[in-house]
Amino acid sequence: MGICTNKPETSSQPQIYPPEQSKQQQPAKPNNAQKLMPKGISNIGYRLQANSKQVSKATIHFDLLEQEVCGLVGLTNLGNTCYINSSIQTLSNSQPLADYFQNQLHVKEINPDNPLSSKGEITQVFATLLRNMWARLSQGDPQLVIRPSTLISVVERYNPIFGSGSQEDAHEFIGYLLDMIHEDLNRIKKKPYVEVKTLTKWPVQADAEEAWFGYLSRNQSIIVDLFQGLMLNSLQCLTCQCARYKFEPFMYLSVPVPSQTCHLRDCIREFINAEILKYDEMWLCPHCGQARESQKKIDLWTLPNLLIIHLKRFKFTPTQRCKVRTMVNYPLTNLSFEDLVCVEQETKPTYDLYAVINHSGTLTGGHYTAFAKNRDDLKWYHYNDSLVSEASEQQVVSTDGYLLLYFKNSVEEFKRQTLDGNKVMQRKKTIKNTIFLKSQQIKDSHSQMSKEKPTVKNNQSVSSIEKKPILVRKQTKHFQKVKDDSNAYNSQAIIIEEA
Numbered sequence: 001m002g003i004c005t006n007k008p009e010t011s012s013q014p015q016i017y018p019p020e021q022s023k024q025q026q027p028a029k030p031n032n033a034q035k036l037m038p039k040g041i042s043n044i045g046y047r048l049q050a051n052s053k054q055v056s057k058a059t060i061h062f063d064l065l066e067q068e069v070c071g072l073v074g075l076t077n078l079g080n081t082c083y084i085n086s087s088i089q090t091l092s093n094s095q096p097l098a099d100y101f102q103n104q105l106h107v108k109e110i111n112p113d114n115p116l117s118s119k120g121e122i123t124q125v126f127a128t129l130l131r132n133m134w135a136r137l138s139q140g141d142p143q144l145v146i147r148p149s150t151l152i153s154v155v156e157r158y159n160p161i162f163g164s165g166s167q168e169d170a171h172e173f174i175g176y177l178l179d180m181i182h183e184d185l186n187r188i189k190k191k192p193y194v195e196v197k198t199l200t201k202w203p204v205q206a207d208a209e210e211a212w213f214g215y216l217s218r219n220q221s222i223i224v225d226l227f228q229g230l231m232l233n234s235l236q237c238l239t240c241q242c243a244r245y246k247f248e249p250f251m252y253l254s255v256p257v258p259s260q261t262c263h264l265r266d267c268i269r270e271f272i273n274a275e276i277l278k279y280d281e282m283w284l285c286p287h288c289g290q291a292r293e294s295q296k297k298i299d300l301w302t303l304p305n306l307l308i309i310h311l312k313r314f315k316f317t318p319t320q321r322c323k324v325r326t327m328v329n330y331p332l333t334n335l336s337f338e339d340l341v342c343v344e345q346e347t348k349p350t351y352d353l354y355a356v357i358n359h360s361g362t363l364t365g366g367h368y369t370a371f372a373k374n375r376d377d378l379k380w381y382h383y384n385d386s387l388v389s390e391a392s393e394q395q396v397v398s399t400d401g402y403l404l405l406y407f408k409n410s411v412e413e414f415k416r417q418t419l420d421g422n423k424v425m426q427r428k429k430t431i432k433n434t435i436f437l438k439s440q441q442i443k444d445s446h447s448q449m450s451k452e453k454p455t456v457k458n459n460q461s462v463s464s465i466e467k468k469p470i471l472v473r474k475q476t477k478h479f480q481k482v483k484d485d486s487n488a489y490n491s492q493a494i495i496i497e498e499a
Contacts (some may be wrong), residue, residue: 002495018296023400041120047080047242068136069376070376071134072374072377072381073092073132073146074144074388075145075147076145076146076147077386078147078148078365080166081148081152081166082167082367082385084168084170085370086358086368086370087170087177087370089129089348089372090355090356091177092372093373094355095354095375096431098375100222101127104127104131106124106127106222109185110123110185111184111186111187111188114186114189118154118158119184121158122151122155122177122180122184122467123180125154126151128150136380137206140272141261152436155177155180159176162176167366170359170402170403171252171402174357175251178223178227179251181223185222186219186220188220190200191218194214194215198246199246200244202243202245202286203232203246205245205452207247208232213419215230217414217419224415225416226414227252227305227308228249228251229303229307230247230248230300230302231247231249231298231300231301232245232247232342233297234246234295235295237285237288241290241297242287247301251308253268253271253307253308253309254271255270255271255413256271257312257326257328257426260326261328261329262326262329264309264328264335265335273297277294277296299498301342303341304408305411306405306407306408306414306416307406309405309406311328311401311403311404313359323366326399328401330404332352332353332396333353334350335350335351335352347408347410348410351406351408351409353396354406354435355370355404355405356403356407357403358370358398369384371383371396373435375434375435375438378439380392380396382395407433407436409433409436411433411436416431426464
């Protein structure tokens with residue numbers, strides 16, 4: 001909000017590769033060996049396998065714990081575009097979404113005939129930008145800085161407010177961008193008419209499934225698969241107890257921030273607590289036939305794989321306009337919703353933080369930055385426009401935290417949702433939760449090493465005989481298939497491409 005207090009970048013920045021540059025200026029295309037490097041890519045599966053003496057020509061060596069770190073790319077501030085840069089960085093570090101675009105799986109799903117879309121333009125330039133951000137640099141190259149001018153100019157054509165040069169809200173931008181990507185990639189070519197039902201009694205699971213089926217009959221995309229859940233809105237007359245219930249998909253939770261230090265779960269509880277509607281907000285009760293004081297409530301029914309939580313730090317009332325600077329303690333790991341959802345979930349509703357958008361300053365003069373956990377080395381980094389630096393876990397939690405991005409840590413794969421007859425199917429294709437898998441693999445590896453207590457011979461170091469995981473890359477028809485053999489270890493990891 002307000003005017004960005006950081007000046008836009010000048011041409012004195014390190015090496016710049018704008019997405020719109022000519023082929024001669026673009027970074028060199030990766031060779032076959034580089035293409036084989038594992039990135040948690042969504043059409044490739046990993047399984048642990050002992051080394052084989054027979055290795056194809058397309059073989060390279062790779063150590064899980066010493067993997068090349070990519071994605072540490074700065075974005076040039078083109079004049080009050082820090083809110084855009086921060087949004088791009090958090091989405092770039094949304095691992096399953098980045099996997100999807102790096103493998104160009106979006107190409108076959110572009111829906112140019114959707115009147116609500118950008119004919120695929122926004123998605124295409126966003127995908128190109130992400131691929132450039134995750135391109136590998138040669139050893140010794142300076143930090144890569146990209147000018148996101150192509151994406152901004154295309155977005156501006158469809159929504160001029162984001163290209164006016166004024167400082168806008170990162171929450172509004174990231175919501176708009178995800179909406180447009182969804183419409184560009186909507187797998188439903190012809191949307192049927194679906195009546196949204198209003199229920200008169202507390203719903204059962206069959207009602208929720210019917211509502212979600214109706215939504216999927218009009219909306220299917222990678223954005224729905226990853227970011228969208230289902231909530232239940234209810235209204236109840238406090239005079240006659242008449243009630244109405246309606247299901248509604250959501251892509252983020254906008255939770256209130258109190259005036260004293262609190263935990264994130266306190267904000268979520270306040271979000272789902274019942275609210276009494278009085279005076280001008282009274283509900284026109286269909287049973288009483290007149291406006292009545294009523295109770296309004298939101299219940300969380302189904303939670304998404306990737307959860308965006310918006311802390312409502314900007315307060316606008318008829319008498320007050322201010323920024324709420326309250327310290328909200330948001331956990332880095334194991335944010336639990338087990339007692340915050342209204343029904344039992346299919347998978348355990350616990351989440352780990354992987355990105356944060358920060359806002360410093362005031363309503364009239366502020367600046368956006370981002371923290372994100374890198375999928376390669378699992379370290380936190382601070383993204384301040386063109387500047388990228390390593391950050392500590394303590395730095396990630398601050399009074400500047402504004403948008404929090406979590407991934408579900410109880411699943412190894414994110415399922416693609418499709419319709420089969422009158423049922424919702426979620427096992428057609430999947431994208432691996434590689435951050436979770438890598439974290440678990442590192443923990444298991446350390447645990448295994450601590451148990452083995454290797455014997456050290458003369459002139460031999462302990463590190464030289466420690467056993468490490470082996471990853472084998474195998475092409476698959478779907479996003480990924482993974483098989484683990486926790487007993488297979490060796491001193492080197494070999495990646496084999498199979499035809």
